[in-house]
Amino acid sequence: xxxxxxxxxxxxxxxERLPDFAPDFPYIATRAELDRYPERFVPWHWHRAVxxxxxxxxxxxxxxxxxxALFPAGSGxxxxxxxxxxxxxxxxxxENVQLVHLFDPALIAGEPGSRxxxxxxxxxxxxxxxxxxxxxxxxPRQAALLQRIRAAFFLSxxxxxxxxxxxxALSEIWLGLFELARPLLDRPARPGRSSEKVKALLVYIHExxxxxxxxxxxxxxAYLSERECFRxxxxxxxxxxxxxxxxxxxxxxxxxxxxxxxxLTEIGRACGLGSSSYFGKLFRAAMGCTPSAxxxxxxxxxxxxxx
Numbered sequence: 608x609x610x611x612x613x614x615x616x617x618x619x620x621x622x623e624r625l626p627d628f629a630p631d632f633p634y635i636a637t638r639a640e641l642d643r644y645p646e647r648f649v650p651w652h653w654h655r656a657v658x659x660x661x662x663x664x665x666x667x668x669x670x671x672x673x674x675x676a677l678f679p680a681g682s683g684x685x686x687x688x689x690x691x692x693x694x695x696x697x698x699x700x701x702e703n704v705q706l707v708h709l710f711d712p713a714l715i716a717g718e719p720g721s722r723x724x725x726x727x728x729x730x731x732x733x734x735x736x737x738x739x740x741x742x743x744x745x746x747p748r749q750a751a752l753l754q755r756i757r758a759a760f761f762l763s764x765x766x767x768x769x770x771x772x773x774x775x776a777l778s779e780i781w782l783g784l785f786e787l788a789r790p791l792l793d794r795p796a797r798p799g800r801s802s803e804k805v806k807a808l809l810v811y812i813h814e815x816x817x818x819x820x821x822x823x824x825x826x827x828x829a830y831l832s833e834r835e836c837f838r839x840x841x842x843x844x845x846x847x848x849x850x851x852x853x854x855x856x857x858x859x860x861x862x863x864x865x866x867x868x869x870x871l872t873e874i875g876r877a878c879g880l881g882s883s884s885y886f887g888k889l890f891r892a893a894m895g896c897t898p899s900a901x902x903x904x905x906x907x908x909x910x911x912x913x914x
Contacts, residue, residue, distance in 0.1 A: 628656070632770055633711035634777075635807060636760055641667065641703040647894075648695040650858055651809060651851075653802075656709040657732070658686035659780060661757045663702030668695045671738045672802060677736050678741065679816040684752050685740040685784050688712065688732050691802055692739070693844065705759050708777070715778045727785050730792060737791050740784060746872035752783045804829045805843045808836065808852075817879045822848050856880050857893050864898055865905035871898050 628635055641649075642665075651670075656795060661683040669676045669684070670693040675699065678684060686692055696703040716724035721744070742749040742756075750898055759776040762769055811828035812820065823849055826836035840848050860878045863869070869877075876885030890898045 627711070630675075633714055633774065635707070635709050637707045638663075639705040639707055641665065641694075641705060647861075649693060649854065650811065651691055651693045653691050653806065654709065655688055656711055657688050659670060659708040659710075659756050659777075660684060661706045661753060661760070663704040663706050663757075664740070666697040667703065668697050669739060670694070670845065672805070673738050675845075676739060676741050681744045681753070683742045683756055685742075687734075687737050687739070689802070690738045691805060706757065708756070708759065710777060712781075713807050714774060715781055727782065731785055731788055733779075734788070734792050736794050737788055740788060740791075746785070748783070752787075753785075755780050757785070802843065804831065805839050808848075812852055812855050816852065816859060817877055819879070820852055825852075851888070852879075857890065860886070860890065860898070861894070861901070864902040866901060874898070 611724060638651075656754075659683055660678075662678050662680050666679045668676060669678065670684075670687075672691055676684070690741050694705075712728045713719075716728040718724075742753050744750045744753055755776060759773060759780070762772055762776065766772075807829040808825060810833075811825055822836060826833045827901050829836070831839070836848060840846055840851060844851060846854075856878045857880075860880060862875055863874045863877065865876075870883075871886065875881055875883050878886075880886040882887060884889040890896075890901070896904075
């Protein structure tokens with residue numbers, strides 16, 4: 608199981624890069640140590656793989672275009688393929704740790720067009736109304752699924768037949784999710800959602816965050832009017848274009864402070880946050896400390912971890 612302390616993206620995209628995601632067995636398991644993310648949250652992103660997760664400790668808030676959900680320790684859930692989501696740790700009194708299965712559903716569906724794919728996998732994957740399925744340990748059926756999700760993390764990779772055992776475990780979990788999701792599959796999808804347009808807007812911010820970004824140029828990048836651009840940010844990301852741009856610039860600043868030794872003036876300019884004084888003011892308001900204090904904290908933590 609990989610230890611994860613930061614998220615990585617494909618170049619020029621907000622699609623998460625999944626190291627060691629092999630085409631001959633498209634699956635990885637991760638242990639996300641959420642308190643060690645420099646940005647203190649996981650920014651808006653997506654991945655083609657589906658996600659099954661279990662909260663080992665702490666609490667985590669998931670945001671998707673359809674809303675928010677809180678996952679305390681012992682709960683878990685499912686995030687569908689290609690769904691935009693952002694997560695933010697909520698637990699303060701204990702370590703926030705999330706166990707995550709990421710896999711291509713073809714792993715359990717078999718050949719394209721197979722009966723399993725047509726009857727069980729594609730109906731769930733292709734349902735826009737199924738972005739996030741929350742699993743609560745207080746419900747017996749959901750508790751059984753949570754136990755299966757957690758147990759699958761502890762299958763031994765070195766044991767003969769590991770891949771078959773894991774695929775079997777994921778298939779059983781998928782079948783349970785499919786049964787839980789049946790009522791959702793019968794509901795009409797919400798009108799007015801346009802995740803592909805939102806992804807295009809996020810990609811533009813990712814590529815131009817160091818520059819001035821007028822809303823007119825941002826909207827034009829996704830062939831939208833300014834009014835429609837504002838609506839998509841409000842409805843899908845629950846924020847404004849300006850707040851989203853500022854948040855991403857601060858994320859980049861956090862990463863640079865944690866990993867690089869260049870001056871605060873250079874970081875402010877490189878992240879589109881202006882002079883060192885303005886950068887410091889924005890940073891303190893968002894992070895609760897000065898950029899210099901943040902740098903010391905994270906670089907000292909990295910040094911301690913390497914010793």
